[in-house]
Amino acid sequence: MEHSSLAGRIFRGVALTLILIFFMFPIVWIFLMSFQTNEQILRIPPRILFEPTLANYEALISGQLRTAAGNLQISFMRNLFNSVVLSSAAVLLALLLGVPAAYAFARFKFRLGETIAFTLLSFRFAPPLLVLLPLSLYYQELGLNDTYFGIVWVYQLIALPLILWIVRGYFEDISPDIEHAYRLAGHSWREAFTRIAVPLAGPGIAAAGLLSFIFCWNNFVFALILASADKQPVTVGALAFVTASGIQYGQIAAAIVLSVTPTLLLALYAQRYLVEGLSLGAVKG
């Protein structure tokens, strides 16, 4: 059916080309823009061929932005550092808390487990601001406002449900007989968990960890509300940077490239797990 006619094949080729252009062009174009000076960017008509410059990246890394109006201090590298710290800490904590819980949900059928799993699932669909706005008032009272810990803690709302639902599915697919046999040989449940169950569910745990890292990194609204400038990740920092730097388009493009490169590289590296995790996470919760 798919090889049928020449016209059909031409249609498919044209359609796929258009699709690739639509989805890839913005990334390619911003990447090119990040190596251009402002004068090159403002040139009309725009050119594909240009003399690349690293000035935009130098400005971002050194934190000194030279504008017509004078020098401007920028802390974009600080934002990048914050993103790395916040996302890694959030995923580590979520794995530490979530993997044993996912194991419990998969192996023991108990009412509380189902209730927790479904509460987390139903809040996957609740508006984040509904939780965040009152939380910001609580945080102010508790002194958690604008602390790394406070932000890592709310990131659990993103990472933990994802890890619970994906890893639970993987544990359920492993036959408990292996663990039973291992325990009959005189090992504790702890050994059965760390030496048998976790290694067997390894791919699922990796997928869930990667996916939660990407979602934490890409999150915008949590830190927008709970973090001030020196704790902000790149998503919030880039927006602040656009407001502050105004017309330094080359630097804005470079900041965008630096913000998205880590997640895009991770996505390419782990695309097989990712597709699996996305479909599983979507289908199972």
Added chain:
Amino acid sequence: MSMVQLLQTNAQAAPAKPRPRVRLLPYLLSLPALLVCVAILVPFVTAAVYSLQRYRLNLPYLRGFIGAGNYIDFLTDPAFWNTFRISITYTALTVVLELLLGLGIALLLRRPTRFHNAVSIMLLLPLMTAPAIAALMWKLMTNPSFGILSYFIGLFGVTDFKWASDPSSALFTVVLVDVWVYTPFIMILLLAGLRSLPRQPFEAAALDGVPASFVFFRITLPMLAPYIITASLFRLLDSIQQFDIIYAMTQGGPGDRLMVFQVQAYLEFFQYTNVGRSAALLMILWLITNILSNIFIKNWLRLRARAHGHA
């Protein structure tokens, strides 16, 4: 280390009575998840209480219980109905466009050739871009003075098109960004669905020389329905709560043109410091998402049961 050894020796010393530990163990293991649940539920209940109060951060002495006052005010408030209308329009447009486009792409990439797989991996990249950053990318490309897209449409004689900064094209622009980011999500789910369909019905149809349109509408679509419904449900519930793209692009403007639920609730809270109104707005949004998700989950379960019954 010693703790681990202690636990291990304990377990080995008392293999005769694992029963009471097994009862307790699942609760111990799920304690952290329970804590997170509580951490979500406390602010949620707080928000529900706030929504019944007159509560402004700048006028704390006026704070008091007013029952459904905030909600009743919305009924006659044109700003609320504007928000409602914009949110529904945004959601309907994005979900329909993403579904049609995502289904089309999934059908094109259906055969698992190396080239098709490479394309589907490349299409993951927009989905893995932070939506707020994606909005900034498109902002650079749609800049009226140097944006490449403004230049392209200029070649077709469309000049003075202001994209997100003009009330008449702002909605179109943010929908375009949403489509760019989220179409791959639908594509991935539907592609996984398409590739997992049984082959026999298609082979039988090919043998009988059934026309392609019949195969598509009578075999492919019905069999794919559970996947289509799951994917649309996810997009529907996310889309009606869209914040990142719209806030990063225009902060709800120009004027109140893109004032969707969460953006308005954010501004009510931080700009007008009206906690009560903001909470009431979010409660209404929560109610809408809840109703939608219930309808869809029921439908999805029924369809899945039917698909399994026939297969």
